[in-house]
Amino acid sequence: MQDPAGPDAGREALRSGLAELVATTRKVCESLETVVTGRPDLARLAVAVLLAGGHLLVEDVPGVGKTTMAKALARTIDCRAGRVQFTPDLLPSDLTGVNIYRAASGEFEFRPGPVFNNVVIGDEINRASPKTQSALLECMEEGQVTVDGTTYPLPRPFLVVATQNPVEMEGTYPLPEAQRDRFTARLSVGYPDNAAELRMLDAQHTDDPLAHLSPVTTGEDMVRFATWVRAVHAAPAVKQYVLDLVGRTRGHAGLRLGASPRASLQLLRVAKAHAAMSGRQHVLPDDVQALATPVLAHRLILSTESRLAGTSAEQIVDEAVAMVPVPAAAAPGRGAPQGRVAESR
Secondary structure, eight states, X not given: OOOTTHHHHHHHHHHHXXXXXXXHHHHHHHHHHTTSTTOHHHHHHHHHHHHTTOOEEEEOOTTSSHHHHHHHHHHHTTOOEEEEEOOTTOOHHHHHEEEEEXXXXXEEEXXXXXXXXXXXXXXXXXXXXXXXXXXXXXXXXXXXXXXXXXXXXXXXSOEEEEXXXXXXXXXXXXXXXHHHHHOSEEEOOOOOOHHHHHHHHHHXXXXXXXXXXXXXXXXXXXXXXXXXXXXXXXXXXXXXXXXXXXXXXXXOTTEEXXXXXXXXXXXXXXXXXXXXXXXXXXXXXXXXXXXXXXXXGGGXXXXXXXXXXXXXXXXXXXXXXXXXXOOSOOSOOTTSOOOBOOOOO
């Protein structure tokens, strides 16, 4: 017999869980904004990717705070962070770990690599060879590492934040298509405006920007919040909207390669996180539109003609968003959790 109080109890639990999620993620974002000034959208996207169980690619010129932002996120959620400086001579075992023979015991002992942290910062990932870059694939996709036939689970939460310099810079290798597709979203920090850079000079000219950061939540809480994110409702019309956006990139004349089915799945997951952080129990087309460019653009491969014409992948995604009709019936269906959680101030 079905418990008549079951659906109501589930909705109330979701409402309560999202209320806590909204209040906590706001504090996390505010903490990150003290380090990366003038770009609150970057902090929000980073937290949404973490809640969606994804990974983040940060692309920009050196010196704009890419690595600092990743370290700040780890400190704010009270998690262990491991940093790897990618160089041309870095080996895959330098990331994943290696078995060391102990003569005293006559046995091999596994020494974990830096991927056995909650937040793994891969600094300048495109300065390493494609072979070493690919060592992250199993970690990112399956949350585990296999060394010499033995599989080791990685801690949770697990987030790879990889930074890369533009490929036009000396000594860089383009990321393989398969690896770019594993990154849920790509963001560009960009140069701060004059006012934001002045605030940075006032606040950071004498102190390390990370020195005054303290945790506002825990990794265990973020894992718990991720379960509430998965419970956020996505109506069939919203799912079809995601598919229509992604599908439009696959037949585009200006692309050699469009977005993959993995892109559809990750766009929906991050849209759920975006909705949850806004206090909603359901996804709106607005959530999908807000995330389309950071989730899809880095997966697209431009045709030669597009590159010569100066067309960017971001422009093609913007065109898809403008051309694909927004579903009229995107509200939650019958029996779906509804409503908006009031944000705590």
